Amino acid sequence: xxxxxxxxxxxxxxxxxxxxxxxxxxxxxxxxxxxxxxxxxxxxxxxxxxxxxxxxxxxxxxxxxxxxxxxxxxxxxxxxxxxxxxxxxxxxxxxxxxxxxxxxxxxxxxxxxxxxxxxxxxxxxxxxxxxxxxxxxxxxxxxxxxxxxxxxxxxxxxxxxxxxxxxxxxxxxxxxxxxxxxxxxxxxxxxxxxxxxxxxxxxxxxxxxxxxxxxxxxxxxxxxxxxxxxxxxxxxxxxxxxxxxxxxxxxxxxxxxxxxxxxxxxxxxxxxxxxxxxxxxxxxxxxxxxxxxxxxxxxxxxxxxxxxxxxxxxxxxxxxxxxxxxxxxxxxxxxx
Amino acid sequence: xxxxxxxxxxxxxxxxxxxxxxxxxxxxxxxxxxxxxxxxxxxxxxxxxxxxxxxxxxxxxxxxxxxxxxxxxxxxxxxxxxxxxxxxxxxxxxxxxxxxxxxxxxxxxxxxxxxxxxxxxxxxxxxxxxxxxxxxxxxxxxxxxxxxxxxxxxxxxxxxxxxxxxxxxxxxxxxxxxxxxxxxxxxxxxxxxxxxxxxxxxxxxxxxxxxxxxxxxxxxxx
Numbered sequence: 001x002x003x004x005x006x007x008x009x010x011x012x013x014x015x016x017x018x019x020x021x022x023x024x025x026x027x028x029x030x031x032x033x034x035x036x037x038x039x040x041x042x043x044x045x046x047x048x049x050x051x052x053x054x055x056x057x058x059x060x061x062x063x064x065x066x067x068x069x070x071x072x073x074x075x076x077x078x079x080x081x082x083x084x085x086x087x088x089x090x091x092x093x094x095x096x097x098x099x100x101x102x103x104x105x106x107x108x109x110x111x112x113x114x115x116x117x118x119x120x121x122x123x124x125x126x127x128x129x130x131x132x133x134x135x136x137x138x139x140x141x142x143x144x145x146x147x148x149x150x151x152x153x154x155x156x157x158x159x160x161x162x163x164x165x166x167x168x169x170x171x172x173x174x175x176x177x178x179x180x181x182x183x184x185x186x187x188x189x190x191x192x193x194x195x196x197x198x199x200x201x202x203x204x205x206x207x208x209x210x211x212x213x214x215x216x217x218x219x220x221x222x223x224x225x226x227x228x229x230x231x232x233x234x235x236x237x238x239x240x241x242x243x244x245x246x247x248x249x250x251x252x253x254x255x256x257x258x259x260x261x262x263x264x265x266x267x268x269x270x271x272x273x274x275x276x277x278x279x280x281x282x283x284x285x286x287x288x289x290x291x292x293x294x295x296x297x298x299x300x301x302x303x304x305x306x307x308x309x310x311x312x313x314x315x316x317x318x319x320x321x322x323x324x325x326x327x328x329x330x331x332x333x334x335x336x
Numbered sequence: 337x338x339x340x341x342x343x344x345x346x347x348x349x350x351x352x353x354x355x356x357x358x359x360x361x362x363x364x365x366x367x368x369x370x371x372x373x374x375x376x377x378x379x380x381x382x383x384x385x386x387x388x389x390x391x392x393x394x395x396x397x398x399x400x401x402x403x404x405x406x407x408x409x410x411x412x413x414x415x416x417x418x419x420x421x422x423x424x425x426x427x428x429x430x431x432x433x434x435x436x437x438x439x440x441x442x443x444x445x446x447x448x449x450x451x452x453x454x455x456x457x458x459x460x461x462x463x464x465x466x467x468x469x470x471x472x473x474x475x476x477x478x479x480x481x482x483x484x485x486x487x488x489x490x491x492x493x494x495x496x497x498x499x500x501x502x503x504x505x506x507x508x509x510x511x512x513x514x515x516x517x518x519x520x521x522x523x524x525x526x527x528x529x530x531x532x533x534x535x536x537x538x539x540x541x542x543x544x545x546x547x548x549x550x551x552x553x554x555x556x557x558x
Contacts, residue, residue: 034444247411249411334387
């Protein structure tokens with residue numbers, strides 16, 4: 001309907017040139033080619049302009065990088081702590097202290113019955129003599145122990161819960177209360193508390209990442225928007241001339257959007273490099289620390305996926321910031 | 337081609353720039369617009385460029401009512417009008433060639449077509465050998481000719497000029513007018529705002545004289 005009316009107006013015009021949406025565009029393929037070429041030219045133009053003032057461009061990119069690297073570093077820290085918490089050497093262990101009076105046969109029977117429990121993966125027996133030997137070796141109180149008439153240490157069973165249930169505190173709790181009721185068992189000790197605390201800390205950390213991430217993402221948005229706005233202001237005259245010769249707002253907007261895009265991309269890549277560099281710097285003392293705990297733990301970085309994600313986040317924020325700044329400003333710049 | 341129907345323009349400040357103005361320009365007509373500064377010449381050109389909207393009245397260009405053009409359509413409308421500015425409005429961050437290419441670039445012409453048309457336009461104004469130069473080193477007359485090349489490179493049916501000979505001597509002015517006449521001969525409607533009365537009378541073309549926003553004279557120069 002609209003199109004028909006428009007055609008009618010065109011046909012009444014003298015030259016036939018007037019008001020055709022675009023004389024230069026012939027068909028859809030040409031239009032697409034034009035559109036892509038325009039984008040390509042804007043992309044290149046934006047880089048060219050950034051390279052005119054390399055120090056200033058780099059400074060802005062660095063501010064973006066610092067803002068992006070802070071939540072990323074926190075993310076890496078939480079990720080590594082999570083990894084640490086789920087390693088086998090740090091899994092939940094239930095220590096079962098047996099009655100002193102328990103006989104070897106009774107203990108063996110108990111051990112076998114415990115292994116039938118579906119929640120238990122393994123049961124390791126440490127006799128009272130083994131316990132005493134270990135204590136003597138590690139504590140350095142061997143002399144005092146020799147003064148005792150008999151071994152005060154009870155025999156111990158170390159219970160390793162199944163992989164699936166070891167982080168489930170409900171199951172562990174139930175299992176331990178069941179164990180407590182057994183006649184041969186005098187006491188039990190579950191070292192799940194520290195794991196629960198670690199997980200609570202990690203939950204706080206995750207929230208912190210989100211909060212810090214949101215605030216700093218907003219900061220990046222503002223920084224890039226502001227920089228692009230300044231760039232637009234310095235090209236005020238050009239915008240006016242382009243408007244006078246029939247450039248659309250989206251044509252004018254495009255190179256500025258790419259400017260924001262590039263700030264974001266460079267900033268994201270720099271942020272990744274910053275995180276990677278600090279991880280590398282940290283990795284030696286961390287490995288040394290892990291060695292002291294007989295652990296083969298190693299720091300995990302952001303990897304290629306992290307790089308892609310950070311560049312994408314940077315680019316997205318840059319585009320949005322630039323779009324908002326330019327759109328707001330473009331209405332104000334009108335030829336007079 | 338251009339039809340003013342009882343056009344009035346009053347600015348928010350209260351200044352009445354145009355008052356009940358009516359006239360018509362035929363296709364491929366070349367007309368002078370004269371009057372003292374403040375008589376409304378610039379406002380008239382601004383209305384044609386859709387830089388301003390009339391307070392009342394109808395302005396038809398090529399049969400289309402300009403009041404009905406949506407803001408988003410303004411760029412497409414402007415591509416049909418070439419404008420020569422008194423202050424040239426050239427961009428000094430790019431070459432002569434790129435300045436002339438701008439109207440084609442924003443309309444999405446093919447690169448080969450752009451090269452062909454830009455050179456044709458530069459040839460017409462005699463600047464073909466300066467295409468790689470920065471316009472800042474050109475003389476006043478050359479800059480004005482460059483502005484004209486940019487105004488006509490996309491072959492608009494209408495050409496507007498605001499004091500195109502403002503800072504030029506008589507010889508250069510005559511040269512510029514000769515260019516405008518050539519465009520007129522190939523079918524372009526040309527409207528030239530000027531206060532250079534000697535030039536106007538020497539050309540012997542139709543003159544629209546504005547006085548305080550009204551049409552004081554329409555016809556051969558007095």
